[in-house]
Amino acid sequence: MNPPADPAAKMQREPSARLREIPSVDELLARPRLVALAEGAGRSTVTQSARTVLADLREQLKLDSSSASLDGVAIETRIVNHVEALLAPSLVRVINATGVILHTNLGRAPLSAAAAAEIASSATRYSNLEYDMSSGERGKRDVHTSRLLAQLVGAESAIVVNNNAAAVFLVLNTLAKAAEVIVSRGELIEIGDGFRIPDIMAESGAVLREVGTTNRTRIRDYERACNERTRLLLRVHPSNFRITGFTERPTLDELTALGRRLQVPVYEDLGSGCLADLAANGINEPVARASGDAGVEVVSFSGDKLLGGPQAGVIAGKREFVERIRRNPLFRALRVDKLTIAALEVTLKCYLRGALDEIPALRMIRASADEIARRAQGFSDRLRESLGKNALVEIRPGFSVVGGGSTPDQQLPTQLISISSARHTADSLEARLRKPASGPAVVARIEDDRLTLDLRTVFPDEDAALAAALVSALS
Numbered sequence: 272m273n274p275p276a277d278p279a280a281k282m283q284r285e286p287s288a289r290l291r292e293i294p295s296v297d298e299l300l301a302r303p304r305l306v307a308l309a310e311g312a313g314r315s316t317v318t319q320s321a322r323t324v325l326a327d328l329r330e331q332l333k334l335d336s337s338s339a340s341l342d343g344v345a346i347e348t349r350i351v352n353h354v355e356a357l358l359a360p361s362l363v364r365v366i367n368a369t370g371v372i373l374h375t376n377l378g379r380a381p382l383s384a385a386a387a388a389e390i391a392s393s394a395t396r397y398s399n400l401e402y403d404m405s406s407g408e409r410g411k412r413d414v415h416t417s418r419l420l421a422q423l424v425g426a427e428s429a430i431v432v433n434n435n436a437a438a439v440f441l442v443l444n445t446l447a448k449a450a451e452v453i454v455s456r457g458e459l460i461e462i463g464d465g466f467r468i469p470d471i472m473a474e475s476g477a478v479l480r481e482v483g484t485t486n487r488t489r490i491r492d493y494e495r496a497c498n499e500r501t502r503l504l505l506r507v508h509p510s511n512f513r514i515t516g517f518t519e520r521p522t523l524d525e526l527t528a529l530g531r532r533l534q535v536p537v538y539e540d541l542g543s544g545c546l547a548d549l550a551a552n553g554i555n556e557p558v559a560r561a562s563g564d565a566g567v568e569v570v571s572f573s574g575d576k577l578l579g580g581p582q583a584g585v586i587a588g589k590r591e592f593v594e595r596i597r598r599n600p601l602f603r604a605l606r607v608d609k610l611t612i613a614a615l616e617v618t619l620k621c622y623l624r625g626a627l628d629e630i631p632a633l634r635m636i637r638a639s640a641d642e643i644a645r646r647a648q649g650f651s652d653r654l655r656e657s658l659g660k661n662a663l664v665e666i667r668p669g670f671s672v673v674g675g676g677s678t679p680d681q682q683l684p685t686q687l688i689s690i691s692s693a694r695h696t697a698d699s700l701e702a703r704l705r706k707p708a709s710g711p712a713v714v715a716r717i718e719d720d721r722l723t724l725d726l727r728t729v730f731p732d733e734d735a736a737l738a739a740a741l742v743s744a745l746s
């Protein structure tokens with residue numbers, strides 16, 4: 272039997288021959304299309320992409336010498352595509368038709384136009400960020416938001432850091448490093464993206480002392496666990512889940528009474544940071560003010576959850592504790608920038624003025640099901656006209672959710688627009704809306720095998736773009 276020609280030897284010869292055919296970077300960069308590209312994209316960017324593409328090409332040839340085209344135009348096109356992919360917008364606007372108001376993946380709270388304008392003005396000009404205008408001397412960035420927050424929360428003092436995760440870390444690190452913190456087992460939560468209370472606590476240097484069981488913790492459990500190493504009683508808002516049924520946990524009043532008796536401060540991680548009572552809108556979240564009223568020494572909460580402002584973490588409470596936290600050297604590493612301060616200041620003033628509807632997230636929460644029903648009706652009528660027999664458009668009752676790890680069991684009644692088509696499955700429609708040929712992308716949900724839209728989270732001035740996206744996806 273004749274042995275077959277050694278394929279490995281053949282593969283090794285051929286690629287090296289073809290490798291020599293690859294044009295040089297300089298040759299490629301002299302091609303008119305790449306010269307033109309370099310004018311807009313920058314010569315070094317195009318050079319870098321050319322090197323990357325040629326390196327990929329060499330690898331490809333080594334694996335399979337016949338697979339890659341060495342034609343100048345083909346290589347040039349690969350370089351153009353590489354540069355375009357690099358420069359394509361990455362963080363892009365999205366129409367949120369999911370009905371999840373504080374959608375963590377879609378950027379949580381959208382800011383008001385006034386907050387955005389204030390960001391633009393502070394971003395593009397100088398400001399008195401850390402400059403005392405009356406004395407002409409160095410000031411503190413805290414002043415722009417501290418008083419507003421203290422007043423809204425009913426606290427003696429308040430500071431702001433990058434987010435609530437940073438706030439939790441800083442509070443624990445300042446008040447309980449190398450000491451014990453008592454927390455109920457039912458509150459040892461994971462919020463998502465790796466934020467776990469036990470992990471944060473370990474990193475902060477505080478030692479976790481778990482008490483009670485997952486579903487039941489009594490005040491006696493806290494009391495028995497207290498010892499000379501205890502520095503803090505921690506209460507965590509169980510943001511994104513609820514334990515129901517046979518459950519028990521002490522009231523905040525019981526916890527603060529115990530803290531006072533044993534001279535151990537109580538810290539409450541509120542999670543969402545609700546500053547206005549939304550009970551009339553069906554949202555039963557504790558307002559931040561209630562914590563101070565109950566005697567909690569320190570609270571912290573997010574700026575971009577129910578508060579409806581920029582990403583931030585607020586730490587508020589008794590002056591002596593807040594000042595100690597402010598003096599922690601790590602505060603400097605976790606502080607917020609001027610853009611956050613600008614947006615937060617404007618948002619907080621909406622609360623002071625009682626202008627809740629100027630805050631988009633609150634406007635969406637406070638929109639009634641009737642208001643949404645009227646919009647959904649008008650929207651579907653216009654959509655049916657544009658679509659003809661291409662699709663079935665129906666309105667049906669459903670629920671919006673607050674999201675952002677807040678109020679998992681509290682839903683807002685809404686009217687959903689439900690769309691089905693004989694030509695496209697719900698999955699393919701949903702995918703087409705995410706990757707439109709033009710206009711903003713739309714994120715929708717699928718319910719009962721139908722594309723489902725909730726106008727509660729769609730800004731009224733986005734209706735036309737949403738309709739256009741639907742017409743295009745259904746074509």
Ligand SMILES: *Cc1c(COP(=O)(O)O)cnc(C)c1O
Pocket residue numbers: 434435436437439462466507508509510511540541542543572573574583584675676
């Ligand atoms: C959301 C949340 C956090 C984290 O807040 P971020 O602002 O997202 O960092 C911490 N604790 C609780 C209870 C939360 O709900």
